[in-house]
Amino acid sequence: MLKKLLVVVLLCTSTLSAQDYFYKKFHPFNSEIPSPEAFLGYGIGEHHTRHDLIVAYLQKLAEVSDRATLTEYGKTHEGRKLVMLTVSTPENLQNIDVLKEKHLEFTMPESNSKATPDLPIFINLAYNVHGNEPSSSEAALLTAYTFVASNNPEIINYLKNAVLFIDPTINPDGRDRHTQYANAYQGNPLVADPQDAEHNEYWPRGRTNHYWFDLNRDWLLAINPESRGKLNWYHEWYPNVVTDFHEMGSQSSYFFEPMKDNGSLDPIMPKKNYEDLNNLFAGYYAKSLDSIGSLYFTKEVFDGTYPGYGSSYPDLQGGLGLLFEQASSRGHKQTTAFGEITFPFTIRNQYTSSITTVKAAVENKELMYDYQLEFFKSGIAKAEKSKIKAYSFKTGTDKNRIKAFLDKLLIHRIKVEQTEDGFVVPTKQAQYRMVQTMFETYDKYRDSVYYDASAWSVANFFNIDYKAIGTYKPGKPVSDLKNIFPVTPINQSNYAYVIDYDDYNAVAVLNFLQQKEITVSSAFKPFTIATANGNKTFNYGSLVIPVAAQKKDSNYLYKALQQAQEEYNVPMYAVNSGFSLKGVDLGSGYISPIKKPKAALLIGDGVSSYEAGEVWHLLDTRVHMPISKLPIRNLARIDFSKYNVLVMVSGRYQLDQKTTEKIKSWVAQGNTLITIANASKWIIDQKWVKEELTKIEKDTADITIRKPYVDARENLGKNSVGGAIFKVDLDTTHPIAFGYTNEQIPVYKNNSVWLKPSKNAYATVAKYTKDPHIDGFITEENLNNFLKPSASIIISKIGGGKVIMFADNPNFRGSWYGTNRLFLNALFLGNQVNIPE
Ligand SMILES: [Zn+2]
Numbered sequence: 087m088l089k090k091l092l093v094v095v096l097l098c099t100s101t102l103s104a105q106d107y108f109y110k111k112f113h114p115f116n117s118e119i120p121s122p123e124a125f126l127g128y129g130i131g132e133h134h135t136r137h138d139l140i141v142a143y144l145q146k147l148a149e150v151s152d153r154a155t156l157t158e159y160g161k162t163h164e165g166r167k168l169v170m171l172t173v174s175t176p177e178n179l180q181n182i183d184v185l186k187e188k189h190l191e192f193t194m195p196e197s198n199s200k201a202t203p204d205l206p207i208f209i210n211l212a213y214n215v216h217g218n219e220p221s222s223s224e225a226a227l228l229t230a231y232t233f234v235a236s237n238n239p240e241i242i243n244y245l246k247n248a249v250l251f252i253d254p255t256i257n258p259d260g261r262d263r264h265t266q267y268a269n270a271y272q273g274n275p276l277v278a279d280p281q282d283a284e285h286n287e288y289w290p291r292g293r294t295n296h297y298w299f300d301l302n303r304d305w306l307l308a309i310n311p312e313s314r315g316k317l318n319w320y321h322e323w324y325p326n327v328v329t330d331f332h333e334m335g336s337q338s339s340y341f342f343e344p345m346k347d348n349g350s351l352d353p354i355m356p357k358k359n360y361e362d363l364n365n366l367f368a369g370y371y372a373k374s375l376d377s378i379g380s381l382y383f384t385k386e387v388f389d390g391t392y393p394g395y396g397s398s399y400p401d402l403q404g405g406l407g408l409l410f411e412q413a414s415s416r417g418h419k420q421t422t423a424f425g426e427i428t429f430p431f432t433i434r435n436q437y438t439s440s441i442t443t444v445k446a447a448v449e450n451k452e453l454m455y456d457y458q459l460e461f462f463k464s465g466i467a468k469a470e471k472s473k474i475k476a477y478s479f480k481t482g483t484d485k486n487r488i489k490a491f492l493d494k495l496l497i498h499r500i501k502v503e504q505t506e507d508g509f510v511v512p513t514k515q516a517q518y519r520m521v522q523t524m525f526e527t528y529d530k531y532r533d534s535v536y537y538d539a540s541a542w543s544v545a546n547f548f549n550i551d552y553k554a555i556g557t558y559k560p561g562k563p564v565s566d567l568k569n570i571f572p573v574t575p576i577n578q579s580n581y582a583y584v585i586d587y588d589d590y591n592a593v594a595v596l597n598f599l600q601q602k603e604i605t606v607s608s609a610f611k612p613f614t615i616a617t618a619n620g621n622k623t624f625n626y627g628s629l630v631i632p633v634a635a636q637k638k639d640s641n642y643l644y645k646a647l648q649q650a651q652e653e654y655n656v657p658m659y660a661v662n663s664g665f666s667l668k669g670v671d672l673g674s675g676y677i678s679p680i681k682k683p684k685a686a687l688l689i690g691d692g693v694s695s696y697e698a699g700e701v702w703h704l705l706d707t708r709v710h711m712p713i714s715k716l717p718i719r720n721l722a723r724i725d726f727s728k729y730n731v732l733v734m735v736s737g738r739y740q741l742d743q744k745t746t747e748k749i750k751s752w753v754a755q756g757n758t759l760i761t762i763a764n765a766s767k768w769i770i771d772q773k774w775v776k777e778e779l780t781k782i783e784k785d786t787a788d789i790t791i792r793k794p795y796v797d798a799r800e801n802l803g804k805n806s807v808g809g810a811i812f813k814v815d816l817d818t819t820h821p822i823a824f825g826y827t828n829e830q831i832p833v834y835k836n837n838s839v840w841l842k843p844s845k846n847a848y849a850t851v852a853k854y855t856k857d858p859h860i861d862g863f864i865t866e867e868n869l870n871n872f873l874k875p876s877a878s879i880i881i882s883k884i885g886g887g888k889v890i891m892f893a894d895n896p897n898f899r900g901s902w903y904g905t906n907r908l909f910l911n912a913l914f915l916g917n918q919v920n921i922p923e
Contacts, residue, residue, distance in 0.1 A: 734761045
């Protein structure tokens with residue numbers, strides 16, 4: 087419709103409005119295109135804008151203008167749309183397939199392309215990964231309007247030279263949680279008092295997504311649909327420049343890159359990226375923020391070491407990722423030590439940086455393209471120089487865990503090939519740096535204080551027993567995982583079935599059958615038995631399902647097993663005799679029925695929403711088992727007799743005497759409490775159990791040494807374990823370790839919970855090994871005095887019940903497939919565990 091009116095439209099200009107606070111500079115605007123204010127019915131900054139309205143506005147722009155198209159790249163857990171508005175000149179958009187092909191040549195190491203003036207630069211303006219950092223999505227609306235509606239020569243020039251991909255909300259579920267909150271508590275007149283409800287969100291707050299995951303850590307781990315959709319989009323387009331807008335504490339100003347130096351001594355990212363390019367762009371941001379009178383700082387904080395941020399992942403893909411942090415007005419107006427900070431003020435800074443990013447990228451187009459191609463070329467050159475030609479790992483018996491790891495390789499477009507008994511990942515490939523990221527471990531550092539994790543070798547998250555090899559023999563390329571590990575369909579039996587418990591999905595199968603009221607037993611000792619598929623040895627924890635003892639008939643049972651196998655792809659065997667060739671027979675006392683878990687999880691004020699969300703996510707998305715989330719504020723009136731297992735994750739628990747007694751006596755009646763990380767420390771401090779923490783005797787004569795005040799932050803930060811990977815020794819005969827074949831596995835530690843091994847010889851399930859360091863930063867003092875003497879998992883009695891204490895977080899960021907099983911065993915088999923005395 088508009089296309090016909092184009093000539094007329096170009097002559098029109100809108101009148102000046104209050105919104106000129108933001109974009110006065112870019113007049114004239116096409117009056118046929120509605121401004122955000124005209125569309126929403128309120129000025130940007132007056133309220134927080136709901137995500138559906140953000141999408142509707144971009145939809146409108148795409149409808150009325152030939153400068154924009156809207157695509158959907160995914161849906162959130164709660165079903166909200168993830169959208170991308172592509173903006174450029176009508177000519178560029180009509181020609182987008184050809185431009186894309188030319189652009190992608192710069193990601194091919196073998197190419198010799200040179201940037202030409204007619205090739206636009208591809209820029210991804212991405213906003214609002216943290217839902218309660220809302221200024222940037224509002225800035226996205228203003229940015230979209232500016233590029234779609236402005237006829238200012240400056241903007242027209244940018245459009246000719248750039249294709250913009252505007253992602254207005256990376257985390258719509260979190261954004262709407264906060265938006266609803268901030269609007270609901272908004273006063274009229276506005277209340278700037280920081281103690282007002284508007285500025286103090288309820289638990290779990292809006293930062294995270296539906297399962298309370300931080301999406302700004304998920305780019306590497308690719309667990310959530312928001313990141314998976316984005317990664318697939320990313321590898322289709324490989325933008326040259328990517329923004330990542332945030333907000334920080336209110337008592338601050340504005341931050342842009344360069345960040346603090348990279349923490350690794352030998353970082354994977356090219357120096358040119360974090361030195362030259364960041365400084366080049368910083369010059370532009372400084373100038374534009376100076377021009378509107380905004381203060382800012384650079385270099386002091388934030389590090390881009392962890393590769394899973396929205397501002398670091400693009401750096402590993404030949405682009406330039408850019409972090410921005412605006413002091414938050416958290417709400418519409420707030421008093422700070424520096425004066426009053428308003429929502430429109432925060433939006434204006436983000437908007438200014440958005441436009442400036444386009445300016446800087448366009449003015450350095452050739453440089454950015456040269457850099458992109460050089461990035462991929464240098465990957466190949468580095469791989470050629472490296473002694474490591476490939477990484478290899480075996481398939482083993484836990485195929486669904488391997489499959490989940492292969493999925494991570496493929497989503498990052500890492501080439502992986504199948505060999506006779508496993509897989510091989512060649513280092514000489516375009517994604518060389520991602521190969522390094524997934525497999526390499528570090529023990530030398532430039533820095534000692536990390537903004538986030540100091541270890542991210544994803545292969546260790548999955549307990550992959552991999553080898554770096556000096557010779558590479560190609561295998562068969564893996565592209566589709568759907569039928570990569572076919573299982574032999576289960577035969578019918580009138581006697582019994584046995585299910586292999588080595589597989590990651592075995593727990594989901596157990597739950598599937600228990601939900602159907604099928605009695606399933608666990609084998610506490612291994613055995614070898616004749617099956618319909620030949621003689622087979624079953625490990626500790628194998629699931630045994632006798633036919634005769636079931637409430638349902640043989641056909642119902644067989645059908646249920648077929649369904650479970652179809653859904654979860656786990657090996658299952660029909661058995662016609664209970665007489666074993668070796669080990670225990672099927673009627674043995676070592677094979678006992680598993681109680682169906684009735685699980686609950688404490689949530690609410692003081693509880694770590696990350697760790698709680700990880701438990702919820704694991705049970706929902708992988709096991710498909712419901713878990714009751716019990717709000718702490720209701721504890722006094724909760725009926726605990728409905729549950730037989732309770733999970734407490736890290737938190738600052740402040741339970742009164744009555745509630746404490748209530749939970750303790752519930753455990754004592756024969757139930758299971760699982761505590762994770764700081765919750766384990768907490769119950770020891772509270773003396774719920776007779777266990778201790780690892781301590782060192784402080785020398786009382788030790789005189790405090792005076793240190794420079796300026797070093798305090800750095801010195802204190804060093805002692806916290808920011809996130810590192812260590813080796814533990816597992817008792818694989820223990821029910822909590824059933825399903826594990828390796829005695830030594832990696833665990834993730836990001837706390838200072840040091841559990842002393844139990845005095846009971848049978849109650850320490852996992853202990854750190856003598857040489858436990860695998861990957862990441864830890865001080866010598868922490869390593870030798872605390873970690874080495876400590877346990878990772880211990881079990882302790884409370885009356886007739888028990889507490890299973892994890893020092894480390896087995897469910898970290900939903901990505902620790904290697905240790906998830908320990909937690910699930912605690913949940914499903916915890917009730918079976920006896921502590922022999
Ligand atoms: Zn943030």
